[in-house]
Amino acid sequence: MSERRPVAATLAVAGYIIMIVPILFVVATAFTGGSTLRFPPEGLSLRWFGEALSYQPFMSSLVTSAEIAILATVLALAVGVPVTLAIHRGALPGKGVVEALFLSPLIVPELVVGLALFQQLIVTFRIDNWPVLLLGHTALLLPYAVRVTGAALAGSDGSLEEAARGLGASPMRTFWTVTLPLLRPGIFSAALLSFITSFNNVPLSLLLQSRQTQTLPITMLDYVQQSYDPMVAAISTLILAGTVVIAVIAERTVGFAKIFGGINR
Numbered sequence: 001m002s003e004r005r006p007v008a009a010t011l012a013v014a015g016y017i018i019m020i021v022p023i024l025f026v027v028a029t030a031f032t033g034g035s036t037l038r039f040p041p042e043g044l045s046l047r048w049f050g051e052a053l054s055y056q057p058f059m060s061s062l063v064t065s066a067e068i069a070i071l072a073t074v075l076a077l078a079v080g081v082p083v084t085l086a087i088h089r090g091a092l093p094g095k096g097v098v099e100a101l102f103l104s105p106l107i108v109p110e111l112v113v114g115l116a117l118f119q120q121l122i123v124t125f126r127i128d129n130w131p132v133l134l135l136g137h138t139a140l141l142l143p144y145a146v147r148v149t150g151a152a153l154a155g156s157d158g159s160l161e162e163a164a165r166g167l168g169a170s171p172m173r174t175f176w177t178v179t180l181p182l183l184r185p186g187i188f189s190a191a192l193l194s195f196i197t198s199f200n201n202v203p204l205s206l207l208l209q210s211r212q213t214q215t216l217p218i219t220m221l222d223y224v225q226q227s228y229d230p231m232v233a234a235i236s237t238l239i240l241a242g243t244v245v246i247a248v249i250a251e252r253t254v255g256f257a258k259i260f261g262g263i264n265r
Contacts, residue, residue, distance in 0.1 A: 023240065025039050026233050026236050026237065027233075027237050027240065028040070028041055029041055029230050029233040030048060030049070030230055030233040030234040030236070030237040031044050031045065031046070031048075032044075032045065032048070032230050032233075033045035033047065034230070035229055035230075036228055036229060036230070037228055037229070037230055037233060048229070048230045048231050048233065048234035049234045049237075049238065051229075051231050051234065052231050052232075052234040052235040052238065053238075055231065057214075057219050057223070058216065058219060058220070058223075058231075058235055061214045061215055061216045061218070061219035062216045064213060064214065064215055064216070065198075065199050065215040065216040065217070066199070068133060068134055068137055068198060068215065069137070069194075069195045069198035069199040070195065071134055071138075072134055072137035072138045072140075072141055072194070072198045073141060073191050073194040073195050073198065075134075075138045076138050076141035076142050076144065076145040076190075076194055077145050077149075077187060077190060077191060077194070079138075079142060079145065080102070080142055080144075080145025080146045080149060080190065081145065081149055081183065081187065083098070083102055083145075083146055084145070084146055084149045084150045084153055084183075085153070085175075085179070086098075087099050087146075087150065088150060088153045088154060089153070089158070089161070089179075099146065099150075102142050102143060102146045103143045103146065103147060104143075105139055105140050105142060105143050106143045109203075110140065110201075110203040110204045111203050111204075111207065113136060113139065113140070113204060114136060114203060114204040114206070114207030114208055115207060117132055117135065117136050117207075117208060118132070118207050118208060121135070122208070129208055129209060129210035129212070129213045130210075130212075130213045132208050133204075133205065133208040133209065133213060133215075136204050136208050137198045137201065137204065137205075140197065140198070140201065140204060141194040141197060141198060144190050144193045144194045144197065145190045145194065147190075148186050148189045148190040148193065149183055149186040149187055149190050150186075151186060152182070152183055152185055152186025152187075152189070153179075153182065153183060153186065156182040156183075157182075160178050160182070161174055161178050161179055164177065164178045188250075192246065192250055196243065196246070199215075199216075199217075200217060201215070201217065202217050202218065202221065205217065205218050206218055206221075216235075216239075220232050220235060220236070
């Protein structure tokens with residue numbers, strides 16, 4: 001084992017370099033004073049951040065991405081938490097099949113899910129793109145809601161709920177006073193992972209978008225195909241900064257150990 005550790009450490013460092021260095025190039029390019037994406041940057045300027053924040057397609061698609069991510073997260077949790085309780089605490093027949101069904105979006109390629117939704121709901125039933133996009137993102141997030149909250153529930157002490165019921169608490173009161181506080185770290189973790197996954201999604205959004213309904217990643221992808229200025233680097237840096245802020249808040253409020261520690265249980 002001791003001979004393998006240096007190899008593992010070297011591979012880990014190489015992996016971090018491969019992931020982090022391109023991000024640093026993008027961040028550095030966002031502060032350039034030049035008019036093209038070039039490294040090293042030509043001087044330092046905040047010009048492109050102002051350009052990105054004043055570019056209407058970016059701002060409108062940012063609102064769309066935020067709306068869809070928040071609503072899809074809420075809907076996924078509204079469905080996933082009761083399913084988790086039924087799997088881990090209820091007398092649900094075929095629990096393994098039900099859990100596998102809700103985890104299946106992790107296995108089925110997003111392009112397949114998106115194509116099926118596009119063909120059946122948009123083409124066949126003529127449903128507007130926005131609700132179909134919301135439905136697709138909700139389906140994509142269900143595994144996070146079920147798996148992460150399930151890990152939190154599996155790691156909790158079920159005797160506390162039995163004690164509450166033994167003392168005369170109703171099932172609803174037991175849920176609000178005992179089960180929900182036990183689930184709170186898992187719900188927070190699932191919400192965080194779900195929001196980030198939905199906000200950054202490309203394959204599903206690419207198939208279900210329309211000219212009136214575009215998410216920010218898709219708008220950025222379209223812009224890169226047409227222009228080569230540092231505006232995309234600036235908006236990417238702002239998204240990165242927002243992600244870091246969310247991560248700091250998550251660490252201070254819940255802690256990464258609780259957020260990610262139970263997922264693989």
